[in-house]
Amino acid sequence: MAELSTAIVGWLVPALVVFGVTAIAVAVLVWAVRRARRSPRARAAAEQTRAKAGATLVRLDDEVGELDLEVALSGALYGGDAPSSLRRARLTAQHVRDDAFEDYRAISDPAVAPAEVRRVSARIDKRAGEALATVAAARREHGAWVTAHVSAAGQIDATRRRLAELRASMGDPAALVAELSSRFAEEEWHTASRSAHAALSQVAVAERHLDAAAARAADASLSALPDLAAAERALRQAEADARNLEETHRLVLQAAQAAPGEIAAARAALRQASVTREHLAAPEAERLGGELRAIEQELTGIETDAARRPTRTVDAIARLRSRLDLALGDARTAQQRLRSARTALPGTLAAARGALAQTEASVSRAHAGADARSRLLSAQRELAQARQAEDPVAALDAARRAMRDAEDARALADYAHLSPGH
Structure with a gap:
């Protein structure tokens, strides 16, 4: 054994x-x-793959913007007789772009493994490339149809009509800027002034190119298409600048109207918070009291210049309300949270709309990269969700997320604009 x-x-x-x-x-x-797989070398290689996918995605996003205009133009000029390929390509490109931006933002987190970044980036690049090919094919088909059915003179006349309509709808941009400058600080209207100047400048550029296109169309040996295309691009930019002017003008006036009510609502929220503080234990009450005094001091400072800087006032109050909610934490009842959300929501929505409008202009002006654009799309989705939500607390949370995403997108766009070689 x-x-x-x-x-x-x-x-x-x-x-x-x-x-x-x-x-x-x-x-x-x-x-x-x-x-x-997680070494600096692997992460650098994954980042290169992600950057390549982002560049393709930016091209697709630009194409979607162009298609939106082209589809509208085609419907206006040709009464729906043109091939439907552009509309189908736009829907496909929009769907692919939105899904791709979701994936792109997911792999922008440094915690994602490099192998996963490479895999998702390859998928984004492949799908976006296929969508771009679909768009290019649709454009060729549409261009061939226009060439066969529409003369250069007809296109020139149609573009002149659109230019006249734009002039009529714009009215006097200088008058809108003058109205704002007479009442508000420069920071409130400088964006409107820049958009007004840009719109008028692009209208003049479009007119020059249309005149040149008309002269070429009269000579059978010359092509009017280059000048016609340049006129179309200038006209589209003028339309975008005119929309930015109108939006800025509207937001400033709405903020001026809303600011007194937002200040009153913030003071009421502070009074309610003081009542809540009385029911807390001494350490928590002392902490909350200090924060309430700081918030009230900032609110008083904001109020002194509210009439001259209404959009800044509405934005600052929205941030103070968020700070107040954070300070109160779980000290409030569900009914108090609901009441606070209802009073904070209008101002926060206005602040989110303003932040989004400024970000959209920055992203467009800077020709920003995929990171800024993915944040912008996220901000747009969050703002839409805030508007649709029936629960005021959920709507307020979504509006605050929209503000944060818009600020991140604008910072990324501004950085890209200031980067060397941009």
Whole structure:
């Protein structure tokens, strides 16, 4: 029996040693592989793949914007007779773009493994490239139809009509800017002034190109298409600048009307918070009291210049309301949270709309990259969700997320605009 036990031990110990060494080797190999996959070199390679996918995605986003205008133009000029390929391509490109931006933002988190970044980036690049090919094919089909059915003179006349309509709808941009400058600080209207100047400048550019296109169309040996295309681009930019002017003008006037009510609502929220503080334990009450005094001091400072800086006032109050909610934490009842959300929501929605309008202009002006655009799309979705939500607390949370995403997008766009070589 003793001999059997000795034999078993003599066999078992070497086996355990072999298995143990093998297990350790496997563990070390797995660790080494994982470390290599997350090494700085692997992460740098993954970032290059993500940047390539982002560049393709930016091209697709630009194409979607162009298609939106072209589809509207086609419907206006040709009464729906043109091929439907542009509309189908636009829907496809929009769907692919939106899904791709969701994926792109997900892999922008540094915690995502490089292998996953490479896999998702490759998928984004492939799908966006296919959508771009679909758009290019639709454009060729549409261009061939226009060439066969519409003369250069007809296109010139149609573009002149659109230019006249734009002039009529714009009215006097200088008058809108003058109205704002007479009542508000420069920071409130400088965006409107820049949009007004840009719109008028692009209208003049469009007119020059249309005149040149008309002269070329009269000569059979010359092509009017280059000047016609340049006129169309200038006209589209003028339309975008005119919309920015009108939106800025509207937001400033709405903020001026809303600011007194927002200040009153903020003071009421502070009074309610003081009542809540009375029911807290001494340490919590002292902490909350200090924060309430700081918030009230900031609110008083904001109020002194509210009439001259209404959009800044509405934005600052929205941030103070968020700070107040954070300070109160779980000290309020559900009914108090609901009441506070209802009073904070209008101003926060206005602040989010203002932040989004400024961000859209920054992203467009800077020709921002995929990171800024993904944040912008997220802000747009959050703002839409805030408007649709029936629960005021959920709507307020979504509006605040929209503000944060818009601010992030604008910071990224401004950085890109200031970067060397931009």
